[in-house]
Amino acid sequence: MIEEKNILNYETVDLDEQEGALVILDQTKLPGEVKILRLKEQKDIWQAIYLLQVRGAPAIGVAAAFGLYLAAKDIRADTWEEFYPSLHKAKEYLNSSRPTAVNLSWALNRMEKVAEENKEKSIPEIKELLQKEALEIKAEDVWMCRKIGEYGLRLIKDGDGILTHCNAGQLATSKYGTALAPIHLGRERGMNFKVFCDETRPLLQGIRLSSFELMADGVDTTVICDNMASQVMRNGWVDAVFVGCDRVAANGDACNKIGTSGVAILAKYYGIPFYVLGPTSTIDMSIPRGEEIVIEQRLPEEVTEMWYQQRMAPQGVKVYNPAFDVTSHELISGIVTECGIARPPFRESLREVFRKSRNGGRDGVDG
Numbered sequence: 327m328i329e330e331k332n333i334l335n336y337e338t339v340d341l342d343e344q345e346g347a348l349v350i351l352d353q354t355k356l357p358g359e360v361k362i363l364r365l366k367e368q369k370d371i372w373q374a375i376y377l378l379q380v381r382g383a384p385a386i387g388v389a390a391a392f393g394l395y396l397a398a399k400d401i402r403a404d405t406w407e408e409f410y411p412s413l414h415k416a417k418e419y420l421n422s423s424r425p426t427a428v429n430l431s432w433a434l435n436r437m438e439k440v441a442e443e444n445k446e447k448s449i450p451e452i453k454e455l456l457q458k459e460a461l462e463i464k465a466e467d468v469w470m471c472r473k474i475g476e477y478g479l480r481l482i483k484d485g486d487g488i489l490t491h492c493n494a495g496q497l498a499t500s501k502y503g504t505a506l507a508p509i510h511l512g513r514e515r516g517m518n519f520k521v522f523c524d525e526t527r528p529l530l531q532g533i534r535l536s537s538f539e540l541m542a543d544g545v546d547t548t549v550i551c552d553n554m555a556s557q558v559m560r561n562g563w564v565d566a567v568f569v570g571c572d573r574v575a576a577n578g579d580a581c582n583k584i585g586t587s588g589v590a591i592l593a594k595y596y597g598i599p600f601y602v603l604g605p606t607s608t609i610d611m612s613i614p615r616g617e618e619i620v621i622e623q624r625l626p627e628e629v630t631e632m633w634y635q636q637r638m639a640p641q642g643v644k645v646y647n648p649a650f651d652v653t654s655h656e657l658i659s660g661i662v663t664e665c666g667i668a669r670p671p672f673r674e675s676l677r678e679v680f681r682k683s684r685n686g687g688r689d690g691v692d693g
């Protein structure tokens with residue numbers, strides 16, 4: 327019997343070395359159409375990140391790493407002095423595509439560092455090292471997400487109800503996802519959960535993407551509008567909230583898709599544990615608290631027109647459209663990373679996470 331290919335069988339982000347292209351699944355078209363984009367030009371890669379054709383903190387980090395490698399490959403230079411300014415310019419350009427998810431600058435800095443540390447080598451050798459680093463960033467993403475899934479699974483039991491916001495699943499990473507990794511891993515082990523996906527206005531990542539990938543994995547999935555979370559919690563259907571993150575500050579304040587902080591406040595009210603799941607590449611220890619995280623503001627049309635058959639807001643009305651919000655560390659029960667689960671107080675436990683991460687991710691923080 328030929329098994330039908332579902333959305334989980336596609337790579338979210340990939341490199342086509344032969345064609346010199348970044349290959350992505352166009353997430354703006356899902357769930358209606360599965361469209362693969364092969365991007366060769368830097369402006370197209372920049373635009374794909376800005377338009378959320380590739381999205382989710384880890385996935386944009388991987389896409390940017392491949393993008394910078396492709397830019398490097400095209401640089402005509404014989405010496406480091408000729409090569410480096412063009413590489414740096416390409417890095418800054420890709421880095422300007424979105425401001426909030428730290429994985430973007432994390433991946434680009436990592437790529438630039440590899441080049442700098444090998445500047446004595448020939449330009450073809452440096453290009454080869456950049457390719458290797460980008461592929462490694464992707465491979466590590468898969469490993470980290472799987473580990474996050476393992477740790478996350480310890481927090482829930484078969485049959486539990488989980489509420490999630492936005493899409494922090496496989497479509498936002500190279501595989502498994504972060505917030506959805508425990509659910510996918512649980513499926514591999516024959517477990518099932520009842521997952522509630524917040525619609526996630528205005529770009530609908532929850533209803534379009536999370537529910538799509540969870541159903542493809544055979545998960546009992548229910549979509550709700552964002553304003554229904556309280557009622558679902560009140561009904562007693564939610565045992566835990568699992569969300570992803572775009573940048574976590576050193577004190578544990580977690581920036582994620584707009585609407586996340588409201589869910590955390592509700593979870594606190596109803597006594598439901600609220601977990602943030604993300605790799606150490608999303609934790610920014612240089613930022614002491616959430617107030618200092620730059621929040622991306624997006625176009626008003628995403629709120630007033632997008633998805634509607636006709637504009638739904640009066641012409642000229644003011645629109646506030648922040649793409650992310652910050653959940654205070656006081657509302658977070660734990661931050662699940664590939665090196666273990668950090669618990670409050672986060673200043674100490676996140677430092678411990680990084681100590682373990684330097685140790686190759688062994689010996690989880692919390693068991």
Ligand code: MRU
Nearest residue numbers: 381382383494498504570571583
């Ligand atoms: O604007 P998006 O769709 O890129 O926002 C994505 C999120 O907020 C995710 O929750 C976050 O990046 C974590 S993805 C594993």
